[in-house]
Amino acid sequence: xxxxxxxxxxxxxxxxxxxxxxxxxxxxxxxxxxxxxxxxxxxxxxxxxxxxxxxxxxxxxxxxxxxxxxxxxxxxxxxxxxxxxxxxxxxxxxxxxxxxxx
Numbered sequence: 001x002x003x004x005x006x007x008x009x010x011x012x013x014x015x016x017x018x019x020x021x022x023x024x025x026x027x028x029x030x031x032x033x034x035x036x037x038x039x040x041x042x043x044x045x046x047x048x049x050x051x052x053x054x055x056x057x058x059x060x061x062x063x064x065x066x067x068x069x070x071x072x073x074x075x076x077x078x079x080x081x082x083x084x085x086x087x088x089x090x091x092x093x094x095x096x097x098x099x100x101x102x
Contacts, residue, residue, distance in 0.1 A: 026054040029062035047097055056081035065102055
């Protein structure tokens with residue numbers, strides 16, 4: 001549906017991974033593990049940004065660094081499921097991301 005409404009989206013990314021490419025959905029880590037494989041990275045150099053509980057659980061199961069977004073759920077609810085919580089991306093930079101530790 002997104003591609004029909006906004007066909008230019010495909011040209012904005014090097015690769016787009018979709019649910020048809022893995023057998024188990026979140027909270028299984030398959031989507032993040034596939035992303036690491038496709039982009040030849042490891043959990044130590046992968047950052048997952050998620051706002052849903054199942055997404056946060058999947059990110060943690062993938063052993064990546066998980067940054068929870070308190071956009072859908074409260075900070076208090078998100079915090080136990082991630083390494084760091086952001087209210088939004090205001091003021092968040094690449095350098096700040098690198099300072100988040102597991």
